[in-house]
Amino acid sequence: MAQDQPVSRERLRDKLSEAMKAAIPPRIARDVRVPGIPGKALAVVGVRRGGKTSFLLRRMAEQIAAGRSRESQLLLELEDERLVGLTAADLGWLVEEHGRRYPHVRQGGTLTLCLDEVQVVPDWETLVHRLLAAGDVEIVVSGSSSKLLSKEVATSLRGRAMEVLVHPFSFRETLRHAESEPAEPWERLAATERAVLDQALQRYLTVGGFPEAQRADPIDRSDLLTGYVDTMVLRDVIERHSVTNVRALRWLQRHLLATPGGSVSVKKLYDSLRSQGIGVGKDTVYDCVNHLEDAFLLRSITMHSSSERQRMSNPRKVYPVDPGLIAVYETAGRTHRGRALETAILLELERRRYAVDWYRTEEGWEVDFLASRAGTEPLLVQVCLDTSADDTWEREVRALLSASIANPEADAVLVTLDPTPPARELPGRLQWMPAARWLLEP
Numbered sequence: 246m247a248q249d250q251p252v253s254r255e256r257l258r259d260k261l262s263e264a265m266k267a268a269i270p271p272r273i274a275r276d277v278r279v280p281g282i283p284g285k286a287l288a289v290v291g292v293r294r295g296g297k298t299s300f301l302l303r304r305m306a307e308q309i310a311a312g313r314s315r316e317s318q319l320l321l322e323l324e325d326e327r328l329v330g331l332t333a334a335d336l337g338w339l340v341e342e343h344g345r346r347y348p349h350v351r352q353g354g355t356l357t358l359c360l361d362e363v364q365v366v367p368d369w370e371t372l373v374h375r376l377l378a379a380g381d382v383e384i385v386v387s388g389s390s391s392k393l394l395s396k397e398v399a400t401s402l403r404g405r406a407m408e409v410l411v412h413p414f415s416f417r418e419t420l421r422h423a424e425s426e427p428a429e430p431w432e433r434l435a436a437t438e439r440a441v442l443d444q445a446l447q448r449y450l451t452v453g454g455f456p457e458a459q460r461a462d463p464i465d466r467s468d469l470l471t472g473y474v475d476t477m478v479l480r481d482v483i484e485r486h487s488v489t490n491v492r493a494l495r496w497l498q499r500h501l502l503a504t505p506g507g508s509v510s511v512k513k514l515y516d517s518l519r520s521q522g523i524g525v526g527k528d529t530v531y532d533c534v535n536h537l538e539d540a541f542l543l544r545s546i547t548m549h550s551s552s553e554r555q556r557m558s559n560p561r562k563v564y565p566v567d568p569g570l571i572a573v574y575e576t577a578g579r580t581h582r583g584r585a586l587e588t589a590i591l592l593e594l595e596r597r598r599y600a601v602d603w604y605r606t607e608e609g610w611e612v613d614f615l616a617s618r619a620g621t622e623p624l625l626v627q628v629c630l631d632t633s634a635d636d637t638w639e640r641e642v643r644a645l646l647s648a649s650i651a652n653p654e655a656d657a658v659l660v661t662l663d664p665t666p667p668a669r670e671l672p673g674r675l676q677w678m679p680a681a682r683w684l685l686e687p
Contacts, residue, residue, distance in 0.1 A: 257339045272303040280407035289387035291411035292541035292566045297387045301359045316347040324362035333372040357383045364388040413567045414454030416684040431682040442681045450585040453569015481540035493525040494533045502574040505584040508560035549602035549615045564588045583630045610644035623655035631663035
């Protein structure tokens with residue numbers, strides 16, 4: 246097999262020139278928290294096509310707007326067929342060439358170096374460590390590939406990086422993208438404005454937050470999202486992990502995306518696969534679910550417990566990375582609006598950097614989410630469509646009340662898709678909030 250030819254210095258100079266001349270197209274602001282610890286690289290992680298590159302471009306534009314020079318912002322998109330064979334040493338030379346062209350950047354401040362699809366460069370970590378040690382380069386890395394998943398980009402830096410999580414658009418970001426984000430907080434909005442937002446939320450639970458899906462025709466959107474998933478499964482799971490039982494993997498992918506919020510155990514999935522005539526081992530089932538989560542296609546939460554053994558032995562609950570995927574894979578004609586709302590709430594908690602579990606009370610009742618975050622009170626969230634039916638009210642409220650009594654330090658909130666306040670008064674310290682308002686909270 247022929248070896249890749251070394252990348253010429255002339256080619257590297259051309260790449261640098263292109264990068265510095267490239268326009269920075271407008272991108273919407275993302276509600277993404279960026280850690281502020283000096284001396285750390287930023288590792289931008291998230292699902293394919295979720296907006297990581299656009300986030301990098303937006304951040305560059307914000308740095309320039311804040312007074313940094315254009316020359317101080319260098320974005321290198323490394324998945325380029327002209328750079329096949331690029332080494333860490335080549336990349337280091339390119340950074341040095343930038344310093345020779347623009348000596349004022351490193352002398353008077355800091356270069357921001359964004360390495361997009363960094364995984365295509367072997368041993369890229371060694372270069373990042375060296376540049377971080379020099380102290381005059383701020384480094385942002387991202388990647389998603391069968392060679393190195395975005396999550397592994399962060400772990401490859403062994404404590405020298407802070408994660409920046411970029412999910413597809415939140416509800417607020419879809420409104421911003423459509424230029425319809427409310428300018429006032431919820432309590433100042435007129436009833437008609439709130440009604441428009443409630444309708445927008447209904448659409449968001451169907452369309453989801455992938456940027457390219459926002460204005461797509463329903464048929465095109467379905468094809469687009471299916472293509473995203475197929476690419477993730479092929480490149481980030483099958484190729485990355487050399488999966489041989491592709492039939493079992495595809496069944497798991499379709500099943501888990503179509504049944505969000507369901508309790509998942511290896512035995513339950515194993516039995517379902519066997520009943521479909523699909524031969525598979527339990528270890529393979531376990532590995533496949535974990536691979537799908539590592540690729541950010543799925544998000545899973547465990548039962549809250551101080552015992553790690555109990556956390557691992559109880560079923561996980563699994564959700565897609567975007568509510569728009571649910572309708573694509575639901576084949577029984579159900580809308581799953583409640584589960585789509587649950588998915589949106591979970592993803593919003595993750596965007597707000599909460600660690601999330603599901604909660605089981607001593608009586609065996611379940612609360613959808615118990616979320617914790619450093620520096621804030623824990624949060625209990627129960628999600629449902631509405632509470633008009635007596636049995637729904639009894640089921641949802643009793644579980645939330647019991648959990649709030651067991652966790653007196655936690656704020657407990659009932660979130661409903663129905664914007665109408667409950668007809669009955671909530672007991673104890675429980676609060677109610679319509680979903681649109683909760684999702685638009687700062």
